[in-house]
Amino acid sequence: MTMPHRLHRSELAVPGSNERMLERAPDAGADVVFLDLEDAVAPDDKVQARLNVITALNDLDWSACSVSVRINGLDTYWCYRDIVDVVEQAGNNLDAILIPKVSSAADVHLVATMLEQIEAAMDIKDPIALYVLIETAAGMANVETIAQAHPERLEALVFGVADYAASIQSTTTNIGGVTSDYSVLTDPAEEGAPREAFWGDPWHYPIARMAVAARANGLRPIDGPFGDFSDPEGYISAARRAAMLGCEGKWAIHPSQVELANQVFTPADHVVSRTRRILEEMEIAASEGRGAVSLDGRLIDAASIRMAENLLAKVEQIGERDAILAESRSAREAAAG
Template sequence: MSFHSIEQAPGRLNRSELAIPGSQPQMFEKAAKSDVDVIFLDLEDAVAPDEKEQARKNVIEALNDIDWNTKTMSVRINGLDTHYMYRDVVDLVEQAGERLDLIMIPKVGTASDVYALDMLVTQIEDAMGHKKRIGFEHIIETALGMQNVSEIAAASKRNESLHFGVADYAASTRARSTIIGGVNPHYAVLTDPAEDGGRGVHWGDMWHYALSRMVVAARANGLRPIDGPFGDFSDPDGYRAAARRAAALGCEGKWAIHPSQIALANEVMSPSASEVDRAQRILSAMAEAEANGKGAVSLDGRLIDYASIRQAEVLVQKALQIGA
């Protein structure tokens, strides 16, 4: 390990994150009773310009009045390039800061964006006498943000998670896609011709590089990497596949833009019983090996060593967190 130690963000359970438009307060109570880990009440893309102010009032009232139980509560503010942003932050932190856990910042482009929000939130919290410090979630959804993702991830002690905003990222990079989070048949390769002249088509994952780069930046700075939306909520199999891909790359959560996606995210982003059982057997086998002066041992016909311990500990700790 490097001599440089990585400070981990607060260990919130973040398997599923439900988006709820701030302009639709009739949805708040149902969301509060769901099994989702994190809820973000949206003031940005899901709210029309002439509804921005009322949505902000709805969100502040809901944070103060609704019993959200132990759910982590976040609000997606409007972008720094809009005139809505400053009032979003001031009103939210002044009037609902004691219940607000996170602020979700859209279209983060540079570390300076983070610094500006950090300064503003810190001043409001100090002026109000708030003891709890609100954390930041950053959506990486532009070419500029992806270029600067490492600096963004390290820009504030408030940072907790990075999220991949696939739709705006596609628009920013001018990718030929109008779907949200799905695959594209044009991102494919042909095999060489077979003896009969036929050629196979192998689809690829056009978001692999971007998501993987974001995961690395997040983990290198102790943050949670979270995969963003999957637009077709009538396709649970497609959602599962996208979530499994994200989990395989190191993400620990995924957005739900519809209540039906909550259970899918929780399922995929939770270690299975067999995975936890194997992890516990790895820890037991390595403990026995260490007691006998060995640094590696065979388990189920495979070599395990101290790196295996670190992998197993991650799974066991996640299972304990979910159980709690």
């Protein structure tokens, strides 16, 4: 079993209880849309939301993006029905299941075992991947073993900042952002001179640890939500930080954040141009029997080739996906007009 290499630059959250948002989701421009049965759905709406999601999976055209479903927590009585009903009734149209609040490898194995049984019983051809939310203290403490739990089905680790903050009893209420409470002061200067404060990033450690665990096991690390969707600059800053720490995508809790994530996690034109030059120079070096060369005063070697090939493969994948999205939007507009 091998999971396909999917784009994860932007992952749009869509409440399963909101039929209007479900209808619009396939053309939102996100690489991944996850239909939410957990936190975004009130308890009294859980059953209807599940039915809405099954209908959306079966009736809507998801060819322009990947689609996953966030099930309810394994400690709730909604969970098993989420897995059984959704996969039995719409499994052929589902790319992945997102498991919330994973605390150990056993949680992953439980869902994976259920999927194996349902896929066999329903003759589902393409295996359904698993995305895992690391959003509790226990999950972070066990993140390395979680990342190793089921290599045949695991695809991504996602940092769930809000529940993680609650789990460690952090005093912040700023979902995914920074705060002046996490800062250091310079030493006292001359009498009366103001002391400077330098803000820190309270999420650096958990994101970095999760990203290392993911990359060490061939998984994709994804940063979770940024709560203030009226602050695009703050979102972009958080996304760039996550990208520097190794993440290859970020959640969008509002459609306006999708394009921001796509921009941050899409290689810039000048980077693509230089990458092509790297491959050209290394090809010349190889023909001349040289193992490394310099380009613009910087050393490039075999490691540079691997990075360049990965980047250009991603660029090609983005181009293919954008073409499919444009075609899907045109078809929808033609049908509506």
